[in-house]
Ligand SMILES: NC(=O)c1ccc[n+]([C@@H]2O[C@H](COP(=O)([O-])OP(=O)(O)OC[C@H]3O[C@@H](n4cnc5c(N)ncnc54)[C@H](O)[C@@H]3O)[C@@H](O)[C@H]2O)c1
């Protein structure tokens with residue numbers, strides 16, 4: 358598939374728009390979500406996306422020869438529907454700082470969206486992680502290279518982390534006097550806009566007063582709640598895509614029909630009319646993000662750890678296990694007690710989640726969800742657990758989720774985690790359960806009831822522990 362060939366066959370369907378959106382983190386989710394939302398409302402081809410990979414250049418290498426075009430398969434219980442999405446007009450290696458800086462220095466660039474996973478922000482306790490070696494190196498580079506009068510040449514290299522690259526890019530925009538811009542993180546983290554604002558604020562303050570002032574006057578940080586279950590693409594999906602579209606595509610993405618995007622914040626240089634494809638713009642994001650992070654992502658993490666311990670491999674499989682399903686129901690009962698009773702249609706949301714989780718044709722692997730447990734459990738499960746305990750309740754299902762993670766860690770299961778060193782240290786502590794809980798939140802360790810209940814889950818699981 359190439360853009361020229363596609364346009365020839367479908368005149369008018371995929372003209373190449375100029376770049377107005379820069380994206381960082383060219384994974385499956387960006388393609389199924391922000392790129393798709395944009396493609397549905399950009400009839401005038403005004404809002405082209407230049408998408409940069411977060412780390413490995415592989416996604417750009419697949420997409421660039423296709424001119425950024427890719428097939429999105431919407432996979433429902435009763436079939437697949439494919440469309441070719443044309444909103445990504447450039448796919449770039451994230452290390453291509455020359456193009457990145459050029460685009461951020463251009464007035465027409467109005468928005469930066471980000472999907473680099475929770476770990477990609479390299480934050481710890483709400484601040485840039487001081488123990489992250491790459492981030493420390495980037496901080497040194499920023500201070501050493503941006504404080505002077507001349508802009509460093511991006512062709513000679515520069516930061517490697519997302520936050521480092523953003524600060525470099527914003528400083529270039531300031532120097533180019535290219536005007537305001539909105540930064541729109543789309544990862545599953547509470548108050549993600551504020552988080553990025555804080556990280557960038559800390560790094561920029563180390564660079565110069567001019568940069569800090571310019572950011573305060575010109576950069577809007579938009580917080581978002583994003584939703585569309587998008588598993589990793591399987592090799593057979595590429596064949597299915599070419600059968601459905603007649604195009605050979607190396608960058609196919611499979612997703613569910615459902616999608617949701619709630620945003621809060623300003624777009625000082627304009628934006629696509631995303632509301633026409635269903636996005637919701639609100640003043641108060643928190644109830645929406647808690648509903649999504651706790652009910653959907655919390656249940657996902659519970660199913661991942663408890664389901665893996667029970668031998669399941671996918672969300673849909675785990676949902677057919679009545680034991681797992683009952684734990685999910687109880688977890689939802691716990692979580693909804695701490696959400697606003699009105700305005701969120703919690704019953705409808707839960708019913709929809711059951712339908713989405715039991716879509717057997719979506720192969721969403723528990724192992725994919727199980728990664729980054731430390732960061733994920735903190736925002737997906739711990740808030741409900743603490744709120745339940747504060748109300749004098751046992752928080753049994755929240756404890757099941759965390760206890761299952763602890764049991765898996767102690768069983769030696771290979772769980773991907775950027776906090777892997779700290780997890781390994783905790784695992785070898787005299788009291789590993791307490792040390793692992795401490796990593797998630799010190800308040801968990803301070804509650805003897807939680808410690809005992811988690812230990813009970815671990816003891817019960819270890820009896821039947823299989824090699825994983
Ligand atoms: N997949 C989903 O169902 C889904 C739904 C909602 C939100 N999200 C959010 O999107 C994120 C990405 O999901 P995906 O499906 O695109 O995953 P993916 O594995 O397809 O892509 C991940 C992207 O993040 C980049 N990345 C990973 N670690 C990084 C790091 N440390 N620094 C910089 N970049 C890094 C990768 O290079 C890649 O571009 C999720 O972590 C989540 O926060 C995903």
Ligand SMILES: O=P(O)(O)OC[C@@H](O)[C@@H](O)[C@H](O)[C@H](O)CO
Pocket residue numbers: 474475545583584585586587653654657658725726
């Ligand atoms: O993508 P992750 O690894 O942050 O989390 C795994 C899933 O819980 C997540 O991707 C959900 O499927 C998604 O948030 C649904 O919108």
